[in-house]
Amino acid sequence: MSETDAPPFSATPSPSRCGFVAILGAPNAGKSTLLNRLVGAKLAAVSPKPQTTRFRVRGIVIRGASQIVFVDTPGIFSPRRLLDRAMVKAAWTGAQDADIALLLVDAKTGLTEEVRAIAERLKDTHRPLWLALNKIDLVEKPSLLPLAEALNAIAPFQETFMISATEGDGLERLLDRLADALPEGPWLFPEDDLSDLPDRLLAAEIVREQIYHQTREEVPYDTTVETEEWQEREDGSVAIRCAIVCAKEGQKGILIGKGGQRLKAIGSRARMELERELGRRVHLFLHVLVREGWDEEKARLRAMGLEP
The missing domain is CATH 3.30.300.20 (K homology (KH) domain)
Incomplete structure (x- = not known):
């Protein structure tokens, strides 16, 4: 189990599952919107401007016997100042520490050079990689499959999902698959916790x-x-x-x-x-x-x- 600094807490009988899912992507891919929607509460700041998230925010979802701990990471971009470098470092550390790294891609902007560079680097994280194309409500459906195929040609994604964090499309399937894929183990947080954010x-x-x-x-x-x-x-x-x-x-x-x-x-x-x-x-x-x-x-x- 990664993120070993989390407090141990066993609240469910065996067999239970628990693990960390890092949400990664370019700025404005919808990572914070997705986290807030999955958890059902405002945990991460959201705005139309890129680079709104500055640090890792953890949100907790119970799905059956599984406790899914989502980690919203800052958008990955070319840093200029110390704050920028620390934000990008937090994103990549989140990927390395997670049980599953979920790359979120804005389906409207598609395979930009920024997204390509992130996918290329994810190959070296040695973590299970999943892909989610977000904002599918804003694009023509025939464009989604070619985009998914292009991204899967860059990195070995084990699962691919078509979702809309704003509308909620595809999120039930994503949660079900994550709940089944996490490693067996005790829950790390009390059942009624939504986040570890003070x-x-x-x-x-x-x-x-x-x-x-x-x-x-x-x-x-x-x-x-x-x-x-x-x-x-x-x-x-x-x-x-x-x-x-x-x-x-x-x-x-x-x-x-x-x-x-x-x-x-x-x-x-x-x-x-x-x-x-x-x-x-x-x-x-x-x-x-x-x-x-x-x-x-x-x-x-x-x-x-x-x-x-």
Whole structure:
């Protein structure tokens, strides 16, 4: 069993199955959308912009006697800064550690050079490789088989699936096949766990997701979010204070907006999302800091769960 840092937990009688499935692919292939859909909860930030996911997020699905631990990895791209290199490293480490590496390909964009390079490198992971063509609801069906054949000619995929993470097409078959293919062994997490993502980190990710939705150009990529305070209140609500850290003074003004309107909008939408996910009232307080070069600070990247 890989990912040995996970806490041992046996909750089901033998024979049970448990294993890790790394979801890999180019940016914007739909990895985080797929994870959230499979788990049935918001675990990973999702936006139309590429490179939204920055670190590995684990989501847990129970299927019969099997516990499937999905690992959503950052999109694989050509890195420039230390943050980028750490993100790509996290993706490949996820593939090496997993019991099954699932390559997710955007069927609409097809076999790009980026996708080809990922498939070529996957041949050297020495892990069972599976392929899923995503966004099949957006393409003509006759184009899917040639794309699948071209990818299978590059790497030895044991299974191929046609899915739509947004619509849910093909996901039941994918889960059934994964449940049967995982190695026998005890479950590693309690039955009611959906993820090992701490609530403080979930709050930061939901705020960061709204930054991706509501700002443009380099602002979302030059920004990170830190949960500074988490206070449980007597009425059952929670007060959360988050710092939005950006790289340039000009970006601070964009994030705050005229009269503070953009920051209010980010906070309002993030608060509603958090209340849905946590199932209780949330008081969310945001402020913006400028910290030039934060994306080159090794200690900060480690705090985000990345290894520089």
